[in-house]
Amino acid sequence: MAQIKPTNGNCPDCGKPISGYNASSRDYGSPIKTCKCCGQQYLDRRYIELAVEPPDPSDLSAATGLKMALIGLGMFAVSGGFTLFTIHFRGYYYRKMAFVAIASIVVMLFGIIDSIRTKTGAKQKSLDKKREASEQRLMDRAYAQQLADLGYNVPDKYL
Ligand SMILES: [Zn+2]
Numbered sequence: 001m002a003q004i005k006p007t008n009g010n011c012p013d014c015g016k017p018i019s020g021y022n023a024s025s026r027d028y029g030s031p032i033k034t035c036k037c038c039g040q041q042y043l044d045r046r047y048i049e050l051a052v053e054p055p056d057p058s059d060l061s062a063a064t065g066l067k068m069a070l071i072g073l074g075m076f077a078v079s080g081g082f083t084l085f086t087i088h089f090r091g092y093y094y095r096k097m098a099f100v101a102i103a104s105i106v107v108m109l110f111g112i113i114d115s116i117r118t119k120t121g122a123k124q125k126s127l128d129k130k131r132e133a134s135e136q137r138l139m140d141r142a143y144a145q146q147l148a149d150l151g152y153n154v155p156d157k158y159l
Pocket of ligand 1: 013015
């Protein structure tokens with residue numbers, strides 16, 4: 001089998017760009033992908049294979065949601081204060097700041113929901129499901145061997 005090469009946004013074999021590629025994004029799934037143009041396999045390290053890799057730390061930490069909630073609160077305090085201050089002008093800035101105040105409430109809510117999901121273990125449950133799917137993929141010995149050949153720390157039970 002041909003050596004699987006890592007991608008940097010283009011297919012390493014035919015050079016065609018991978019649609020929607022964003023170097024900083026992270027997702028769960030198999031890091032071995034197939035090019036839609038040439039059919040060759042390539043390695044996409046943005047995908048985390050949970051059976052052999054740890055999850056993204058931000059998916060385990062309540063700090064991510066709390067940070068978001070605090071940013072939203074700060075934004076709300078500033079824009080809300082400014083909205084109240086300009087309320088009797090009823091002009092352009094008033095509407096703009098009222099919009100920012102509403103947007104910051106949304107940010108705050110997302111942050112609160114995120115930290116609740118972390119605290120209640122909903123995030124952990126969703127990660128557990130993804131890990132199970134990952135373990136299922138690893139049951140395929142040829143696939144497990146491919147990952148091992150690529151330098152992944154594959155447990156012996158899969159090989
Ligand atoms: Zn290709």
